[in-house]
Every structure is written in C-alpha cells, then in structure tokens.
Amino acid sequence: MMKSPLLVLLLLFLSCEGQSSCPVVCSCHGGTVDCSGRSLTSSTLPATFPADTTELLLHNNLLTTLPNGLLDSLPHVHTVSLHGNSWACDCGALYLRAWLLGHPIRHNHLRVNCSSPLKLRGRLVVFLTEEELLDSCHYWYCDLALVSQLCLLGFVLLQGVLLVVVIVFLRRIRDTNIRYSKCPLT
Incomplete structure (x- = not known):
C-alpha cells in the first residue's frame, strides 16, 4: 500500500523537474x-525561462547581447520587450537580429536600437544588414591561422637550409677522405 503514494510523488517530482521555474531575478505572473x-547584463541574464512563457519583459536593463538560442526555447512567447x-x-x-526578423514586426521591435559601434548608434537592429554586423567582427582566429602558417613556412625553410648545410658538410668530409685516401703515405 505504501508504494503507490511514493510512486505518485516520484511521478509528480519528475514531471515538475522538466519545467523551469521563475528565475530568481525576475517576477512571474501567469x-x-x-x-x-x-x-x-548579458552575463547575469537568466539562462532559461519557464517553458510556458508567453510574455518576456527584458526592457530597461544593461543588456548588450542575447545568448544564442535563448528565445528559441520559448515556443509560446508572443511578446518580448527588449x-x-x-x-x-x-x-x-x-542572433538578436535573426530572431527579430523571424518574428512579425511588432511595435516593440521598433525600439530596439544600437548603442555601439558609433557608426551604427541609433539604428534599429531589425533593419541592419548582416554585412553591417559582420564588418565589426574581429576574426582573430584568421590572424592566428596566418601567423601559424607563416611560422610553419619559416620552420620548413629553416629545415631546408639545415639540410643543405648538412649535405654540403658531408660532401666536404667525403671529398677530404677521398683526397687523403689517394695520397700515398711517406
């Protein structure tokens, strides 16, 4: 008889565990x-929100970016205030631009403005082109790859020079040995 209440409690616990609760820094109503x-900030923003969220209010904070995929896990959301x-x-x-473009233009999308860089300040995120965003990207890994390739080329050239030096040295030793072997001992 004791097994069935425990089983019910376990099932309730497991079914509630999959749902995320209201983030501590936020308030939730319905x-x-x-x-x-x-x-x-972008680093203190909660990583998850309740799955049944229909309205997410993130306005008037210090956000500079949204983590990739943050809003994708909210299938029922119809309003996001940014x-x-x-x-x-x-x-x-x-990601923010793609998400805004993927959802019908709402009046609150028209108030999501760039603060930086200076050349884009005041522009609406939803109307930026992908190229405008990519222009400001610093592809440090491309620079790293270039430096790595140049170092590899330098290493290969150094090995080639050392190989030539060793070959020249061995030929001189061989020529010296041949001269001494032809020379009669007196």
Whole structure:
C-alpha cells in the first residue's frame, strides 16, 4: 500500500523537474516573466525561462547581447520587450537580429536600437544588414591561422637550409677522405 503514494510523488517530482521555474531575478505572473529594470547584463541574464512563457519583459536593463538560442526555447512567447538596453551591434547581435526578423514586426521591435559601434548608434537592429554586423567582427582566429602558417613556412625553410648545410658538410668530409685516401703515405 505504501508504494503507490511514493510512486505518485516520484511521478509528480519528475514531471515538475522538466519545467523551469521563475528565475530568481525576475517576477512571474501567469505566462508573463518580468525581468525589466533589474540592471541585468548579458552575463547575469537568466539562462532559461519557464517553458510556458508567453510574455518576456527584458526592457530597461544593461543588456548588450542575447545568448544564442535563448528565445528559441520559448515556443509560446508572443511578446518580448527588449527596448531600453545598450545593444552592441556587432557579431553578438546576429542572433538578436535573426530572431527579430523571424518574428512579425511588432511595435516593440521598433525600439530596439544600437548603442555601439558609433557608426551604427541609433539604428534599429531589425533593419541592419548582416554585412553591417559582420564588418565589426574581429576574426582573430584568421590572424592566428596566418601567423601559424607563416611560422610553419619559416620552420620548413629553416629545415631546408639545415639540410643543405648538412649535405654540403658531408660532401666536404667525403671529398677530404677521398683526397687523403689517394695520397700515398711517406
């Protein structure tokens, strides 16, 4: 008889465990998750939100980027408020731009403005081209690859020079030995 209440409790626990609860820094009422005006940064932004979220309020924070995929895990969301943040319109804004473009234009999309870089300040994220965002990307790994290739080329050239030096040295030794072997001992 004791097994069935434990089984019910276990099933309840497992079914609730898959649902994410309201983030500590936010307040939740029904399907609305309100994280607005909490001085959240891109690093202090909660990683997950409840799966049943229909409205996500992230306005008036210190956000500069959104983590890739953050909004994709919210299938029921119909309103996301993002205005009043200092959006950095660089490589990190590619996800935000793609998400905004993938959802019908809403009035609150028209208040998501770039704060940096200077040449894009004030522009609406939703109207930026991909090229404008990619222009500000620093592909340090390309520089690293170039430096690595140049080092490899230098190493191969050094090995080639050393090989030539060894061959010349061995030929001189061989020629010297041949001369001494032809020379009669007196």
